[in-house]
Amino acid sequence: MLITALSSCHKQLAIAQEFSCQNQQISDPKEIVSDFKKTFSLELPKHWNTKLYYDNKQSELFSADTLKSIDNTIIINASMVEESLTLDDNFKDRLEQAIKSGGLTTLKTGSTGFKSYEGYYHLGEGIDKNMPIRVFQWYIDCKDNRYFRLKIDIYGDENTDIKLCQALSLIRTLNINKQ
Numbered sequence: 001m002l003i004t005a006l007s008s009c010h011k012q013l014a015i016a017q018e019f020s021c022q023n024q025q026i027s028d029p030k031e032i033v034s035d036f037k038k039t040f041s042l043e044l045p046k047h048w049n050t051k052l053y054y055d056n057k058q059s060e061l062f063s064a065d066t067l068k069s070i071d072n073t074i075i076i077n078a079s080m081v082e083e084s085l086t087l088d089d090n091f092k093d094r095l096e097q098a099i100k101s102g103g104l105t106t107l108k109t110g111s112t113g114f115k116s117y118e119g120y121y122h123l124g125e126g127i128d129k130n131m132p133i134r135v136f137q138w139y140i141d142c143k144d145n146r147y148f149r150l151k152i153d154i155y156g157d158e159n160t161d162i163k164l165c166q167a168l169s170l171i172r173t174l175n176i177n178k179q
Contacts, residue, residue, distance in 0.1 A: 003086075013171065016165060022165070031043065032173075035059040040148060041177075042170060048065050058081045058082060061076075063075075074157075091120070105124055115144055117141055122137045123136050131155050136150075148174075
């Protein structure tokens with residue numbers, strides 16, 4: 001039997017408060033989209049291009065507004081990884097090393113959970129495809145030998161804070177299904 005952790009559509013996420021989001025939302029009609037293994041779901045704009053992938057270790061959802069140019073869209077990669085996660089200093093150090101080796105500079109990090117789950121986020125910036133990019137990553141420990149990973153890519157250098165807040169407004173609709 002699946003028990004779903006429901007989120008409030010009216011309450012701002014603590015993570016959005018970390019970035020001083022002021023109710024920036026994507027007003028397009030939305031639909032509920034689940035990952036392939038039905039471990040989580042999100043409400044995403046209906047016209048976004050969404051692809052599902054899975055293997056024996058994870059189930060992923062990739063989504064973006066492909067009607068817009070890459071420097072005007074938000075790219076979301078959400079996945080449930082079937083592996084335990086410990087959000088300790090060792091994890092944070094390994095993540096920071098991976099970020100640096102990927103050519104990103106850290107802008108902000110912090111420990112912010114989702115509902116009753118612990119979480120850790122990282123915001124970095126760099127250059128990709130000869131364009132500025134901001135990469136937001138949020139790791140949420142689900143405590144049942146799996147974790148949720150969110151990655152948001154924002155290309156270009158215009159309205160990056162607004163785009164991040166818009167993406168985070170979609171994430172507040174996240175439902176994580178219990179095993």
